[in-house]
Amino acid sequence: MVHCYFLAALAYNVASQALHDMTGRKLAPTDPVFGILFISLVYLVYLLKPYLPLYPFSLLMFVLLAMIVRFGIIQHLLNYSSQTYHSRLSWLLAILINIFGCIVLPIASFYPGT
Template sequence: MMLTQLAFAYFALAIGYNALSQISLDMTGKKFAPTEPAYGLQVMSLVLVIFALRTVMPLWVFLPLFTLWTLSIIRFGVGNHLAGYDPQTYLSKFTWISALVINIFGAVTFVLYIINSLHIHLV
């Protein structure tokens, strides 16, 4: 149950970040990060719907989808932001660090969620 709450917290943070980035883009012409905020909102909304439907989805469908999602967070959400801060592509160091922290939080949460779904006990 706790991992589910953490997953929804990740979605709230990621959607909120992209929504604020879109507002910034609309008002100032500058987005928070290289990612197009409208695209980020669409992807996050779709993945949130899939996650919300996980209880009616067979595990053999849900787990591969979320494993791919988690790998994409690690590669693109964490990897791209870890490549470094560039004042040309990020609004500020704060928006860069925020994007990195949100995606690390999501990656860790979903890795633990997948492990828990497989009933693998680490301790």
């Protein structure tokens, strides 16, 4: 399931960049290139789980999850504007993708066998 989150987040940001390139308007106010780089960093940390000691991995994952909550959920919830989002659907998708990530990422990161 965690791979679905990474793919959804990546697809959203790639689509946002493509839309921006074609129309000059993004899906959300977030810079899509930053979104792609950030989700790539989260994925890299997730993939390094077997090679990192538990404490550094847990600390990194906690910080990254806190950033997803703050900038991927709360910021979108508080700052909806028809001027900065392509549509209500793009606003809602940004929030739902990040909520999904905040559920599956800790489960996949900290529970054995997931």
